[in-house]
Amino acid sequence: MLLDLSLDLVLLLAGAAFAAGFVDAIAGGGGLITVPALLLAGLPPAQALATNKVQGVFGAATAAISYARRGLVDLRHQIRAAAVAFLGGLIGALLVTWIPTQALRYGLPVVLIGIAAFFALKPGLDDTDRVRRISPALFTATVVPVIAFYDGLLGPGTGSFFMLGFVMLAGYGILKATAHTKLLNFASNLGGLIAFAVVGKPLWLLGAIMAVAQIAGAMLGARLAMRIGAKVIKPLLVVTSTLLALRLIWQLL
Template sequence: MLDPLTLLALGGAGMLAGFVDAIAGGGGMVALPALLSAGIPPVAALATNKMQGIVGTAMAALTYWRRGYIDLKRLLPAVAITFVGSLAGALTVSALDTSLLKVAVPVALIGIALYFLFAPKLSDADKAARLPFAAFVPVMGFAFGFYDGVFGPGTGSFFTIGFVLLFGLGLTRATGSTKALNLVSNLAALVIFIPQGQVLWPVALVMALGQIVGGYIGARTGIRYGARVIRPLVVVVSVALAIRLLVWG
């Protein structure tokens, strides 16, 4: 069992992770290193990170939904398909070679950062969709859900760019919809981790309390300031994730 000061520090890390994740995704970049630095074994750290992170994601998704930024009725088919995709990824990860992803994902994240940095028309206003929402959002959900089950980093950024580029959502609505799909993709991983006994529940509970606070504040910040805060934070988080993957793997 960890000492109280370490648990308090992890609770603070959970709050910061929830804040960042609610706006731009990538909260695991804060929470997972904190868990590993506390001496928690890698698999248990991954499982505990998913458990505490899902609480913050749920709080953020609820906040966006209550303020009208998530059309749950339109998203329901994608929610179900994303869960299936993530579960399939988690079940097949041991049979797949993920070495290519360690290079391809950072390149994709840098591309996303450049797009958000230089695209002149990014705003909170919806635009014309390039693909039919009902037919292709579930396809995107399965693809990125599968990726989340196999590898994971950057899933939120990929969902957000997909909602903006392919389906014409304004940045705040895209972020809210991302939280809904990210929630179920993380839940699928826990279906695997929890029966294995990998989640450290006392640590997950403390960090989850921080996540609730951080996720709520982050979602309110994203809703209040919209593209002005979401756009730069997506750039920073995407670049930071890319550097972390390239340097530390």
């Protein structure tokens, strides 16, 4: 299939992956860029989603490592949460053909607009940690598997959901929440990729080319987020959540 794509188109897909890696490392929503680009390139929907998982895994991993190097997330202490997210993403992707998701698709835009409004309007949201409402163990046992399962089953808005959970329940500041979101996003994406590799038949070579661009974009995005923090993360999170909601509404109509 890659041989059927022109060099110009491959370069455009790589450019889309770079932009997606940059945005995703800061606020999530990189799939808003790459999935439509892959579909416009002529890939069938299942194959586009599978190929998107290939390159997306590398972008999320790069962002997670970048944040970990700055001490914003302790990879060893988060290994259990990552393992739970991996299993959730794997199971969700394996059950994607067995579980009716249309009702979720109708409600999802409303939820995403609500998340955008929360981060846009709630005062005092910055990089400072606040009161923790549930313990890390309970967060890992409840919030993580539910969102990761959703990531494997549907996917859009996963980063926004993790961000909301970390800020509202774990009490993390915006930058710390972003760092932990990227780690769990990577784990659930990896689980989903394994399942999609069986049923979606991703274009591995194209995914690898886009992954290189994703890594570069994710490194730049994570660096900017760590330098500016909530001042860049919050607006971009609001914009990506709103655009994703509008795109989902457009698809439903």
